Each structure stands twice: as structure tokens, then as C-alpha cells.
Amino acid sequence: MTGKSHVHHEQRALTFALYGVVFFVVLALGFALLTNSDAILFDGIYSLIAFCVALLTLRVAKLAERPDDDKFHFGYTAMEPTLNLFKSLFILVACVYALTEAVKRLLAGGTEAAYGLAVLYGALATVGCFTVAALMYRVSRQHRSDLVEVESRTWFVDGMLSGAVLLGFLGAWYLEHSPWAEWAPLVDPVLLIAIVLFALPIPLGILRDSLKEIVNMAPPQPVVEDIEQRLLDTLGEVEYDHVELRVTKRGRNTYLLVHVVVAEAFSIRTVAELDAIRRASEHALKTWNPEIVMDMLFVRDEKLAW
Numbered sequence: 001m002t003g004k005s006h007v008h009h010e011q012r013a014l015t016f017a018l019y020g021v022v023f024f025v026v027l028a029l030g031f032a033l034l035t036n037s038d039a040i041l042f043d044g045i046y047s048l049i050a051f052c053v054a055l056l057t058l059r060v061a062k063l064a065e066r067p068d069d070d071k072f073h074f075g076y077t078a079m080e081p082t083l084n085l086f087k088s089l090f091i092l093v094a095c096v097y098a099l100t101e102a103v104k105r106l107l108a109g110g111t112e113a114a115y116g117l118a119v120l121y122g123a124l125a126t127v128g129c130f131t132v133a134a135l136m137y138r139v140s141r142q143h144r145s146d147l148v149e150v151e152s153r154t155w156f157v158d159g160m161l162s163g164a165v166l167l168g169f170l171g172a173w174y175l176e177h178s179p180w181a182e183w184a185p186l187v188d189p190v191l192l193i194a195i196v197l198f199a200l201p202i203p204l205g206i207l208r209d210s211l212k213e214i215v216n217m218a219p220p221q222p223v224v225e226d227i228e229q230r231l232l233d234t235l236g237e238v239e240y241d242h243v244e245l246r247v248t249k250r251g252r253n254t255y256l257l258v259h260v261v262v263a264e265a266f267s268i269r270t271v272a273e274l275d276a277i278r279r280a281s282e283h284a285l286k287t288w289n290p291e292i293v294m295d296m297l298f299v300r301d302e303k304l305a306w
Contacts, residue, residue, distance in 0.1 A: 011062075013139040013148045017155070020132045021051040024125060024158070031121040035114040038105060039168065039192045040121055042098040043161050049094055053087045080251030081213035084150050088207040091157070095196045095203070102192035110185030115173040122166025129159035144291055146251055150206055157202045164195045216248045223247075230288060231258065234281040239263040244305040256285075256294040259305035266300075274298055 028044030031037070136152035139145065168191035175184040218224055224247050232243060244259040258281075268274060278296040285292045299305055 009139060009143045010145045010148055013136060013145070014151065017132060017136060017151050018051070018055070020128070020155075021047055024128065025051055027121070027125065031117060035118045035121070037114075037118050037165075037169075037188055038098075038101065039165050039188050039195060040118060042094070042192055042195070043125065043158070043165060045098075046091070046094055046158060046161060049090045053083075053090060056083055056086075080146055081210040084146070084206055085210035085214065087150065087154070088203040088210060091154070091203040092200070092207070095200055098192055099196045102189040102196070106186065106189035106193070110187070110189055115169050115176055115184070115187075118169035119166065119173055122162055122169055125162035126159060126166050129155050129162050133159055144289065153202055153206065157199050161195050161199060164191060164198065168194070213249050213251065216250075218247050219249050219254070227254070227256065227285070227292075230285060231256070231281060234284045235260065235277070238277060239266040242302060242305070254289060254292050256292060258294060258296040260296065260298050261302045261305050262298055262300055264300075 025044055025047045028040055028047055032041040032044055133152050133155035136148050136155055140149035140152055168187055172184050172187035172191075175181060175187065224245070227247060228243075228245050231245060235243065238260065239262060240260050241263050242261040244261065246257040248255050277298075278294075281296065282292075282294050285294065297305075
């Protein structure tokens, strides 16, 4: 897949998500006014935060495709985990605020809401959010885009929020038409508390993964082992004693620093032969993952590889 094709599909997916956010912000805020529901209001605020961050995401997606320059010697891809970090922090702040308000409303005796309309909103929002999340996930897998993958996870959280709203308001609607109608006002704040507690692990996971990339931690060990095996397969004709591999992930790019500790019998006539070995290895790895960036050094002294 060419770089231009990758960018094109990524930009299309993020633009689609942006339009989707606008639609759901209007939908949620409108139904929040009609139903007087704090849970729906929070869903709308969550979508509004997603809209603001989506604008930044589009900008960062364009920057990430720029080549390195005098200001950013290693390119702009490090902006991707930084953006994802801020996105997770925005969501966490919204969750903490919503949790605080829900507890206050619960202690005050609950909230009266129009549960019939709330059920309609929950159904529309749940189907819509999970549909967008599925589309974003498919694009992220096909085009190896971390930005679109985080967007997919964000929409998935929004879908869970909307699904919880739907189930909760179905229960509230039932209570309202039952002998236990006095308990119905408690459903809205209890529902909001449950939504927030259920949703928290996902932004916390995004925060953790983003921090790992920002501080240049290695990817999970199975990923590193897979890369190492593929690399060694490309060096089958090279006489070496040891290969030292260091891996870090910066946004969409996976950076490899490879030290090949050559054997005593290893010999070359020209530097061009070393270039050919590196090009062959890099081509094989990029065929598997186009976002791999690799530096390969050949040394005889093993101490230089550590």
C-alpha cells in the first residue's frame, strides 16, 4: 500500500468520524433538553469533547505524514501519542465531573425525566455509535492507523454509554408504570454513575498506551519477538555471532535499531554490500509493515551493540 493511499483512507475515516460526532452532539443535546436527563446530557458532552479532539486529530494526521525537517529531526509522528494522551485526559476529566454531579443528584433524591423519549434516544445512539466504531476499527486494521484505532475505541465507549442509557431508561420506564414509581427518579443518577465506572477503563488504557510511546517503551514482548524473527529470517546469508534489536513505537511508526555483530569470517569488499543487506532486510519488513523505520549497524566488537 502506498503512503498516499494510507493517508487518503485515514483522512476519509477521520472526516467521517467528525461528521458523525457533529450529528450525535446535536442529537444528544436536543434529547437532553426534551427529557431533562443528566445521563443523556453527559453523553452529549462526551460527544462534544470527541468533536473538539477530532478536529485536532485531523490536523495531527496531516502533520504525521510530513517528512523530517530542521525542527523535527525524526518527523512528526511523536505527535500522535501526545494527542491520544490529551484525548484520554479530556475523557477522564469529563467522567470525573459527571460522576461528581451524579452523586449530588442521587443524594438530592434523583431526577425526573421523560423516559419514553430517552428510550428512543438510547436506541438511535447505540446503533449509530457501534456502527461507526465498527467502521473505524476495520479501517484501522486495514491501514495500520493508531489515530483511527483510538477513534474506534472512543466511539466504542460512546456506544457503551448509549447502550447503558437505553437499558437504564427501559428499566425506568417500567418503574414509572409500576407500583414502584417513586424509585424511577433515582434511575438517571444511578445510571450515570454506572456508565462512568464502566467507561473509565478505556480512557485509562489509552492513557497508559500513549505514555508508553511518549517515553519510548518497547512494544509488548510478543510483538518484539515477531519482529526479531522476521528480521533474522532476512539475515540468513550473513555470517554473524549475534543480533541486538531495540524496538520502540512512535505513533504509526515502529522504529528498529539493529546491531549486527558479525562473525570473524564475515568480510566485504565494498560498503555497497552492507547497503544491499540493509535494503533487503528493510524491504522484507516493510512489506509486512509499511510503517517500519530501521537503522542497521554492522560491528565486530559486541560491546558496541550494547
